[in-house]
Amino acid sequence: MPLLGAHMSIEGGLHKAFERISLVEGQSLQIFSKNQRQWRVPELNPSEIEEFIEAWKQWGKGPVAIHNSYLINLANPDEKKANKAVGAFAEEIRRSDQLTIPYLIMHPGSHVGSGIEKGLLQLTANIDLAFAQAGSTTSVMVLLETTAGQGTGLGANFKELAHVINNSAYNKRIGVCFDTCHAFAAGYDISSEAGYEKTFAAFDKIIGLERLKFFHLNDSKKEMGSKVDRHEHIGKGEIGLEGFRLLMNDPRFATHPMVLETPKEKNLKEDIENLKVLRSLLEK
Numbered sequence: 551m552p553l554l555g556a557h558m559s560i561e562g563g564l565h566k567a568f569e570r571i572s573l574v575e576g577q578s579l580q581i582f583s584k585n586q587r588q589w590r591v592p593e594l595n596p597s598e599i600e601e602f603i604e605a606w607k608q609w610g611k612g613p614v615a616i617h618n619s620y621l622i623n624l625a626n627p628d629e630k631k632a633n634k635a636v637g638a639f640a641e642e643i644r645r646s647d648q649l650t651i652p653y654l655i656m657h658p659g660s661h662v663g664s665g666i667e668k669g670l671l672q673l674t675a676n677i678d679l680a681f682a683q684a685g686s687t688t689s690v691m692v693l694l695e696t697t698a699g700q701g702t703g704l705g706a707n708f709k710e711l712a713h714v715i716n717n718s719a720y721n722k723r724i725g726v727c728f729d730t731c732h733a734f735a736a737g738y739d740i741s742s743e744a745g746y747e748k749t750f751a752a753f754d755k756i757i758g759l760e761r762l763k764f765f766h767l768n769d770s771k772k773e774m775g776s777k778v779d780r781h782e783h784i785g786k787g788e789i790g791l792e793g794f795r796l797l798m799n800d801p802r803f804a805t806h807p808m809v810l811e812t813p814k815e816k817n818l819k820e821d822i823e824n825l826k827v828l829r830s831l832l833e834k
Contacts, residue, residue, distance in 0.1 A: 552765075552803055553577040553613060554828055556810040556821045560584075564598060564649070565605035572609055574821045578807035579614045580655070580766075583645045586619040589634070591641040594648050602649055613807040615653035615693070615727075615764055618642045624676035625659035625669040625704055635659075636676050640683035647688040653764055655693045655727045658705030658714065669704050674714045681720045692720075693727040693764055698735035698779035706736035706777070708756040715761065725761045728753075729811075730797070731768035731782070734789050737775040741793040750802075765808040767794070767828065783812050784824045795831040 555576030558567040564581065571579045584591060606614065622639050626632045639656070646654045661669025677692060684690075694714060699706030715724045730740060738752075739745025753759065769787030771780035785791040797803065808828075814820035 551832055552798060553805065553807045554767075554809075554825055555579050555612065555807065556814075556818075556825070557581065557617065564602045568605040568609040570818060571612075574818050574825055576809075576821075576825065577610075577612045578809055579609075579612065580617055580809045580811075581614070582619070583616045583642065583649065584619070586617075586621070589619075589621060589638060591638065591645070594645060599648055613653075613764075614651050615655050615807070615809075616642065616646050616649075616651050618654060618656045620657065622656070623659040623662075624656075624680070625661050625664075625673040627662055627664040627668065627672060632672065632676055636679045636683065639676075639680040643680060643684035643688055643690050643692070646690040647684070652689070652691055653693050653725075653727075654690050655695055655764065657695050657697060658703070658710070660702045661704060662702055666704065666710065669702070670710060670713050671717075673704060674717045677714065677724070678719045681723065689723075691723050691725055691763065693725045695727040695766070696729050696733045696736065698732045699737075699777040700735075700779050706732070708753055712757045715757065725763040726757060727764040727766060728762055729766035729768060730789060730793070731766070731770040731787075732779060734770045734774050734793075735772055735776050735778055735780075739774055740796070741774065741789045743792075743796060746793065746796045750800075759802060762803075763806070765797070765803070765806055766811050767797075767808050767824075768811050769794075781812050783820065784810075784827045791827075791831065794828060798828060798831045799833050 555578035558570040697705040769782040772778040
């Protein structure tokens, strides 16, 4: 069965995320490695790293991914801003490596009016620069997240993600994180069996299913093709339970990590309920 989990807060220390994921009986985890609303990247001290790795071990060694800061836009045409983003992203790669986390998930960013073609070239070049700055010793894999296509955002089209992967000097270290809400809002129908099969056949043909390493499980407040990124609780949005039933029982993704990014309070009751819904969809 898929490894179901959620994005968890690191309030009180990185290791605290494991206490929270344990409370909801999650089997996979996503975190920010720092305050994602700030550019400042504090140094990880050895005791912090040790505490995190020990807490991970106690939890049970389930898969963990870091989501990079939303401030980072590697497709920005402004050279000064792009250089700042490259430095910050290189630090995110280093931090992932220090914490022995294999996946770093990123939004492909926005071309800010320069156009899709230039934006993709900029994005690809800056991912490569960040890998180079982070150092060749790291084995972290960067996962490009499928996006809704809001505004001048890149990555709503499988061909755009494939362009980055195919043209990167580090293409063996780039994969994809499939966000259900984003893909649906971008126009990929995963709410019906026919649409679901068509979507993943297209993904396989354009990118390759072997590149798909991680899922974000979010229903969508808005209709298919709306280009609006608004997450909803599982089964309460426009995708509906059928789309998630198909995903939960797809043998191709039987061991993939899948995390919730749905709205929640500190007591995590929403995560508990959403995971309960997802597990109820698993066919025995």
